[in-house]
Amino acid sequence: MWNYSEKVREHFLNPHNVGTIENPDAVGEVGSIACGDMLRLMLKIDRATNRILDAKFQTFGCASAIASSSALTDMIIGKTIEEAERITNRDIAEYLGGLPEQKMHCSVMGRDALEAAIANYRGQRPPAPVEQENVVCKCFGVTEKEIRRVIRENDLHTVEQVTNYTKAGGGCGQCRGNIQAILEEELGQKRAREAAPRKLTNVQKIRLIEEVLEREVRPALRADGGDIELVDVDGDRVIVAMRGTCANCPASGTTLDQYVGKRLRELVHPSLYVEEAKP
Amino acid sequence: MKRVYFDNNATTPVAPEVIEAILPYLREKYGNPSSIHTFGAEAGAAVEKARAQVAALLGAHPDEIIFTSGGTESDSTAILSALESYPAKRHVVTTRVEHPAVRSLCAHLRSRGYRVTEVPVDRQGLLDMDALRAALTGDTAICTVMYANNETGVIFPVEKIAELCRERGILFHTDAVQAVGKVPLNLAKSAIDMLSLSGHKLHAPKGIGALYVRRGVRFAPYLRGGHQERGRRAGTENVPGIVGLGVACDLAAGAMSEEQTRVRAMRDRLETELLRRALDAHLNGHPTQRLPNTTNISFEYVEGEAILLRLDHVGIAASSGSACTSGSLEPSHVLRAMGVPFTMAHGSVRFSLSRFNTMAEVDYVIEHVPPIIAGLRAMSPVGRERLKSVAS
Numbered sequence: 312m313w314n315y316s317e318k319v320r321e322h323f324l325n326p327h328n329v330g331t332i333e334n335p336d337a338v339g340e341v342g343s344i345a346c347g348d349m350l351r352l353m354l355k356i357d358r359a360t361n362r363i364l365d366a367k368f369q370t371f372g373c374a375s376a377i378a379s380s381s382a383l384t385d386m387i388i389g390k391t392i393e394e395a396e397r398i399t400n401r402d403i404a405e406y407l408g409g410l411p412e413q414k415m416h417c418s419v420m421g422r423d424a425l426e427a428a429i430a431n432y433r434g435q436r437p438p439a440p441v442e443q444e445n446v447v448c449k450c451f452g453v454t455e456k457e458i459r460r461v462i463r464e465n466d467l468h469t470v471e472q473v474t475n476y477t478k479a480g481g482g483c484g485q486c487r488g489n490i491q492a493i494l495e496e497e498l499g500q501k502r503a504r505e506a507a508p509r510k511l512t513n514v515q516k517i518r519l520i521e522e523v524l525e526r527e528v529r530p531a532l533r534a535d536g537g538d539i540e541l542v543d544v545d546g547d548r549v550i551v552a553m554r555g556t557c558a559n560c561p562a563s564g565t566t567l568d569q570y571v572g573k574r575l576r577e578l579v580h581p582s583l584y585v586e587e588a589k590p
Numbered sequence: 591m592k593r594v595y596f597d598n599n600a601t602t603p604v605a606p607e608v609i610e611a612i613l614p615y616l617r618e619k620y621g622n623p624s625s626i627h628t629f630g631a632e633a634g635a636a637v638e639k640a641r642a643q644v645a646a647l648l649g650a651h652p653d654e655i656i657f658t659s660g661g662t663e664s665d666s667t668a669i670l671s672a673l674e675s676y677p678a679k680r681h682v683v684t685t686r687v688e689h690p691a692v693r694s695l696c697a698h699l700r701s702r703g704y705r706v707t708e709v710p711v712d713r714q715g716l717l718d719m720d721a722l723r724a725a726l727t728g729d730t731a732i733c734t735v736m737y738a739n740n741e742t743g744v745i746f747p748v749e750k751i752a753e754l755c756r757e758r759g760i761l762f763h764t765d766a767v768q769a770v771g772k773v774p775l776n777l778a779k780s781a782i783d784m785l786s787l788s789g790h791k792l793h794a795p796k797g798i799g800a801l802y803v804r805r806g807v808r809f810a811p812y813l814r815g816g817h818q819e820r821g822r823r824a825g826t827e828n829v830p831g832i833v834g835l836g837v838a839c840d841l842a843a844g845a846m847s848e849e850q851t852r853v854r855a856m857r858d859r860l861e862t863e864l865l866r867r868a869l870d871a872h873l874n875g876h877p878t879q880r881l882p883n884t885t886n887i888s889f890e891y892v893e894g895e896a897i898l899l900r901l902d903h904v905g906i907a908a909s910s911g912s913a914c915t916s917g918s919l920e921p922s923h924v925l926r927a928m929g930v931p932f933t934m935a936h937g938s939v940r941f942s943l944s945r946f947n948t949m950a951e952v953d954y955v956i957e958h959v960p961p962i963i964a965g966l967r968a969m970s971p972v973g974r975e976r977l978k979s980v981a982s
Contacts, residue, residue: 323896324903329969344972345932347893347912347921351971369971373895373912377969450920482920 315374316408322378327385330367339428342420346451346478348372350380352424354387356432361392368424375407375414382406383421392429398422399464400476415476419461447489450482455493462497470494511580517544519579524551527574532557539571542588549575552588593905594951598791599740599768599884599942600909604834605793611837612795615830623827624818633829640836644800647839648785649776651805656823657832660799661767662691664786665734667801667812667823668763669695671784672732673704675808676761679731681705683760685717685746686927688736692765693923696734705729714876715744715928723754732761737769737785741911741924741940742875743884745773752781761807767791767799771842772849772881783807789831793944794838798831848945854882856952857943861885867960874911874930874938883943886911888925888934892966897939900962906955911938933972 315323335353342349348371355365366384370377382403387395400418404410410418445455461467461476470490474480480487511519521541532538537557543550551571572585595603615636621629623637638652645652658664669682669692684696686708700706707725710718717735726733733755738745748764755762763784766775771792777785784807789798803809803822815824865871870890889897894912901908911922912935920926921935930938941955 320899323899326969340971344891344936347932347936349971369969371891371970371972372893374899376893377896 314411315378316410318382318406318408319375319378319410322381322407323374326368326377326381328365328367328381328388329369331369332365332367337428337432339424339426339431341423341427342372344371348376348417348420350376350420350424352380352383352428354428354432356392363387363390363392363395372417372420373414375410375417376420378407379403379410379417379421380424383425387425392432395425396429398425400461401465412472413475415465416478419476447493448477448479448482448486451478453477453479458490458493459497462494463501467494468498513544516579517541520544520549520575520583523574523578524571527578528571547580547582547584549583549585550588551585591905592954593907594947594954595907596941596943596947596951596955597907597909598944598947599743599940601790601796602793602944603946604790604795605838605841605946607841608794608834608837612830612834615833619829621829623829624816633827636833636836637827637829640832640839643836644787644839647770647775647843648787648802649778650802651778653820654777654802654805656801656803656819657827657835658799658801658823659797659828660790661689661765661786661788663812664788664799664801665689665691665763665765666695668784668786668803669699669732669734670812671803671808671810672761672763673699674810676731679729681707681727681729681731683707683709683722683725683730683733683735685709685711685735687711687715687739687741687924688734689740689765689767692734692736709735711744711927713929715739715742715874715924716876716879717746717751719747719750722751726754726758726760728758730758730760732763734763734765737764737766738773738881739875739924740768741922742886742928743768743881743942744875745769745879745881748782749780752783755783756781768881768884771839771846772853772883774846777802777804789835789838792838792842793946794835795831798828798835800835845945849882853943853945853947856947856949857883857885857941859949860941860943860952860955861887863956864959867956868963871963872934874925874928874934884940885942886938886940888930889937889939889963890934891970891972892937892963894937894939896966897937897962900966901939901958904958904962906958909940909942911940912936 332353332355336356337354339352351369353367354363357364366388368380368384370380386398386406400422403418403421404415447453447455447458458473458477458479465476467473470480470487473490480490524539524541528539536555538554540552540554542552567585567587575583619632621633623630623634641652641655644655682696682699682704684692696706709722709725735746735748735751737748752762761783764782765786767786767788768791770787783804785802787800790796809822811822813824818824818827864887865873868889872888874886874888894910898908898910911925925935925938
């Protein structure tokens with residue numbers, strides 16, 4: 312038996328906003344009975360302010376699909392289209408106090424229905440028919456684009472997670488190798504993004520430099536009866552003063568560049584360099 | 591809250607007489623049957639008494655009964671024993687609707703180089719006998735076909751299949767986990783070579799089962815070690831479980847006619863009323879060639895897990911072949927093998943009764959199921975449209 316949160320049970324047993332809207336301003340429909348879940352979302356929108364006045368849903372699906380639909384309608388009523396657009400599947404799951412991992416695809420279905428409804432409101436054509444895109448999972452009709460998006464938005468790391476979130480790979484399983492390849496590509500890009508130099512404010516930079524000096528540098532200097540003090544940070548220039556035995560140490564110039572500077576470049580920012588304060 | 595347990599194909603309540611019989615073997619009679627002293631002797635005697643009780647229910651000799659940990663171990667033992675006993679034969683015949691205990695093992699065997707033929711079933715879940723006949727070859731080491739299907743209750747003609755196998759010199763095994771205790775058996779008069787049964791499906795505890803191996807059938811043990819079970823299944827005997835299984839078999843023999851009359855009458859009433867009261871409800875499985883306790887009904891346009899959780903909310907326990915209840919994303923392999931359309935497979939619910947149920951419970955379920963189905967259909971984007979079009 313699934314371990315559903317109280318909130319999921321509540322929204323499943325007594326769902327909010329079930330039904331249809333007469334003359335809706337937007338309709339979004341996703342899923343199919345064959346796939347095991349299907350959601351139709353209808354919105355009433357104030358065209359002057361773009362505010363969602365009412366939302367109703369009809370869902371064929373399991374408890375978490377019904378609860379996700381109910382939660383979604385609660386979340387978007389009163390919001391503008393622009394605000395609603397920022398809702399991710401994670402927001403829906405969090406609103407429900409979490410979903411079992413194998414049921415995350417229900418929150419994705421909610422997000423997809425909202426997206427389809429907004430596109431419909433804006434008079435955009437529904438997203439390109441699945442045949443025109445690169446369908447990775449033929450059993451459940453899941454495209455490469457969808458898989459990449461869910462990996463990014465939910466920080467996924469395994470094929471199993473991708474299946475739990477999109478159903479892709481959950482049928483015959485033949486596409487699992489392709490999903491793995493997409494996953495590796497995405498994870499590679501993520502590592503590259505993370506490895507890129509961070510943009511730091513001056514305060515952040517000073518705090519980080521202080522941390523590194525305290526943790527990495529001072530213990531070694533103090534062992535020799537010396538110390539180091541941060542005097543100022545000017546752009547990439549880190550100005551320090553040497554104290555105690557270090558103040559008169561002939562090796563301090565080398566220490567600064569080879570040791571302190573190197574640590575700061577590794578741990579804070581690659582373009583930093585260290586200078587000793589002029590006495 | 592009222593609680594109604596209609597999931598007896600999953601597991602059954604332990605009979606009070608079984609619990610009473612087990613307790614002394616947990617308390618004072620805790621000896622190891624292999625020991626030479628009185629403690630050992632009384633435990634050993636209890637095991638042999640239980641063996642006779644199990645044999646009596648099956649119409650077998652006591653020395654044809656091997657106690658195991660349950661249905662899965664019995665199935666694995668039987669199939670692997672056949673392959674080890676006939677190493678030159680590299681082919682296994684089975685069906686598309688077996689329990690995972692057989693199905694997953696066969697898939698594994700296939701990956702190890704064995705050839706496996708899965709015989710198909712028709713829309714009513716009946717086996718394609720022509721395909722089965724055609725599948726049996728000189729290379730076939732074993733044919734394994736379940737006695738009755740756990741999801742639909744459909745009974746297969748295993749006696750007939752056993753004859754076909756015997757004529758061809760092929761071992762025949764049946765997973766009879768769902769049939770033992772519900773269907774009268776007389777293995778002395780049948781051609782079945784091996785048969786698996788599980789204690790917890792017939793009011794004994796979990797963790798005990800048995801494998802029947804006909805006298806003279808070649809056998810290779812699955813578990814090696816001590817000399818227990820005459821060297822055919824090593825490991826210290828689960829004495830309390832074995833005692834419980836013996837008593838449960840005794841009780842089942844006495845209750846056989848009740849299964850065929852009172853339990854069947856409850857099942858029939860439940861089935862008839864649900865099919866009548868819930869629109870677009872269909873029976874899965876052959877209407878008559880079926881266990882007396884099982885009914886599997888598809889409620890179109892609603893999803894099984896949602897039905898089960900709403901049933902649970904009013905205290906009713908059942909199960910479903912829908913994708914969502916299993917954690918897999920596809921509906922039951924049994925319903926798919928039968929060609930049940932997805933729209934119906936997702937909304938399938940299995941009710942399985944036992945002699946511990948009452949007609950009052952049946953009425954309670956009949957009262958609660960239709961509004962739950964109607965409530966979920968009112969929410970469904972497809973059901974409603976269809977109902978509208980039917981009305982207009």
